[in-house]
Amino acid sequence: MQPRRSAQWYAGDVRNSYIHRAWMRRGLPAGAFDGRPHIAIANTASDLTPCNAHLNEVARSVSDGIFSAGGIPLNLPVVSIGETQVRPTAMLWRNMAAMAIEEMLRANPIDGVVLLGGCDKTIPALLMGAASVGLPAVVVPGGPMLTGTFRGVPLGCGTGVWQLSEEVRAGTLSAAEFTRSESSMIRSKGHCNTMGTASTMGLLAEVLGMTLPGVAGTPAPDSRLLEAAHATGELIVDMIERDLRPGAVMTRGSFLNAIVALAALGGSTNAVVHLLAIAGRLGVELSQDDFDRVGSHVPLLVDLLPAGRFLMDDLYRAGGLHAVLAEIRDLLDPAALTVTGRPLVDYLEDVPVYDREVIRARERPLQPEAGIAVLYGNLAPGGAVIKPAAATPELLQHRGPAVVFDSIEDVNARLDDPDLNVTADSVLILRGCGPKGYPGMPEVSNMPLPAKLLAEGVRDMVRISDGRMSGTAYGTVVLHVAPEAAACGPLAKVRTGDMIVLDVANRRIDVDVPDDEFAAREPAPEVVNAFARPQRGWERLYIDTVGQANTGADLDFLLGSSGDQVSRESH
Missing domain, CATH: 3.50.30.80 (IlvD/EDD C-terminal domain-like)
Known part of the structure; x- marks a missing residue:
């Protein structure tokens, strides 16, 4: 077996190896440095990122899975961006978060990473950073919140804000009633329950092959998310043994699959800039025109807000992502892999649909052509x-x-x-x-x-x-x-x-x-x-180096991958 990457820090009897081991021995088992893989859990949990606040609980299940499979789990808090909280806009910090994640993954003695994200920019930033480094990596999406109701009807998180605020401005809803709807809209832990950017990117992470198949779209409060998190912890140990890296999973075929899925799901336009940016980190050829060429004639099959009526927990109970993909299986690249090493299409055999109002049959779509x-x-x-x-x-x-x-x-x-x-x-x-x-x-x-x-x-x-x-x-x-x-x-x-x-x-x-x-x-x-x-700081660096939307709005010096090796050893 090839030596672990972490052995570059821990192996041997020299002073530096002693220092690295000694400072990490706080409760680790005696054999922690004898070849067991050391695995970071890149955790975007933060009280200021409300959609990700529950990810510490998810991280514990991932940690248990890693340990049970023979790995050493290591919690690694990374930059977290609260879409609803930060000013001037969360998108300003996506590239910074990706750069910080990239540097921390490269700088530390780890052999692989589990990426925990939920809110809009966190999964894209995690994938951009992990793609740049190239260590074995897998995503656990944090999942959508449960459906709340207001005045007797379901209330879509995000979409309801736009609808209700316009009613206030039109004089058909009082300001007091508008305020009362707040707690109805945010009923539970998790990200927006509409087909917004968070739901879109969580689902597309799976279409890209970067999650345990079947996990994306699991509601955040559902105990099956913790079950999948544990299984993901076990999976990353196996991925390290097989040396399965993001570049082998996220190929051009995977990105074209994501474009097809984006249309069928009625997903967010923000996926365009995120997928372009992730592809740019991998050196995968992808252009804005691919979204029109590949996806524009794909039918809309999911009747979800804002394009339809239902919400994310309805999609999950109706059969979930795989049920949608099974309807358009012939449009997917059959060679595109998942983190299990098996092709995505292998998971689409005989997938039942439990509610044909939520997930339409291909011959009865919500719209015949719905892509970007x-x-x-x-x-x-x-x-x-x-x-x-x-x-x-x-x-x-x-x-x-x-x-x-x-x-x-x-x-x-x-x-x-x-x-x-x-x-x-x-x-x-x-x-x-x-x-x-x-x-x-x-x-x-x-x-x-x-x-x-x-x-x-x-x-x-x-x-x-x-x-x-x-x-x-x-x-x-x-x-x-x-x-x-x-x-x-x-x-x-x-x-x-x-x-x-x-x-x-x-x-x-x-x-x-x-x-x-x-x-x-x-x-x-x-x-x-x-x-x-801006005269200084991140904003100045951002403006001086950011690309345009049609190329993914990444920083020009971050395009391409960088590898997992640090330039110099510590002394």
Whole structure:
């Protein structure tokens, strides 16, 4: 057997080996340094990441599984990003968390790692970091919360916020009732129970092959999550014995499978930037156009909010992820592996569906074509994305005058002004919200509708932004416009009153202004003045090195893998 990586720290009788062993002997068994694998549990539990607060309990089950299989479990708290808590936006810290995780995995005497995540950015960051290092790794998704009810009906976490807050602004729900809904929405431990980014990335981690098959989507309070966590602890010991590493699991075929699954699930548009970033760490060839080419004609099979009616614990009881994938098995790469060493498709034989309202048959889909559409045009030379499954069909082909906002603060100041010149046909444009401009590409693209239009009964409008939107959100929203305004993108030149043409069927997003006139325009001073200009710290490093959304918004010096070896030994 090849020597353990951890033996580079512990083996031998020299002074450094003595130091490494002595400081770790606090309760470890006598044979801990005699060839047993040392396994980190990269744990994103944090009281300030509410969706991940239960992961300490999950970590204990993982630890028990590792120990029972002959490994040495080691809790490794890593950077945790609370989507609902951190300012200015959690996406600003995804790359930092991935970099910190990468460095800690490489720096420490470990032979493999179990990755515990739940909230939106934590699973992507964990996978990016683990992919860069390349040690055997497996994910345990923290799982969604249980369904709460308000006024007698199920309440989707996240989606309900957007719906109810608009009702308050429309005058159909009191502020007191809105506040009362808070505890109804967050009924239990776990992440959002809609098909938001957290649910999407947990499920796609399994489609990528990086979880114990069958675990993704297990509700956080369900005891079967702890059972799966224990089994995952046992599995990582076996993976180390087989030297099964992320690069052998997450191949191009795995990523194309994830794109197919993203469409069938009605998953979050945020998966585009996350999958591109993970692939970039592995050196896997993947482009934004693959999402349209591979996924746009895949039917939507899962009737879940925000595109449908049900919630994540309904999906689990109806048969779960494997039941969905079984319907589209012929669209999946049969060679793509899982962490068990077996192909993903091996787990899709004779999978029952217990509720055909939640998981539709392929011949009776919720929508016949529901994947991400990638748009190009003079407003988005580098592309933009839209999620037709969450949009109003009548607005997918639209022409209307722009109403331009130069920042989130500008939206807050002017949106509800009774004198704002806006109609239901207007196209709301929010710029300066890309990776560099904000910074961090916040989830603000599904901007609220003007109060006076809400009062008239309007509930959707075409909106365009260089930012993102929450996976729990909905509406006819064009996102991730590239290049962003802060990277000299054409969005910075649009003026209120310009005619905007959206044509999703033909994959176009344009401003109807003569080419020479548009080219001659200077960026609006108001938007330039609103761009972020940090002078120090992480924000400065981020703005100086971050890529655009169409490549995954990773830092340019973090692309590619780095390996598991440290450059120098300790002394």
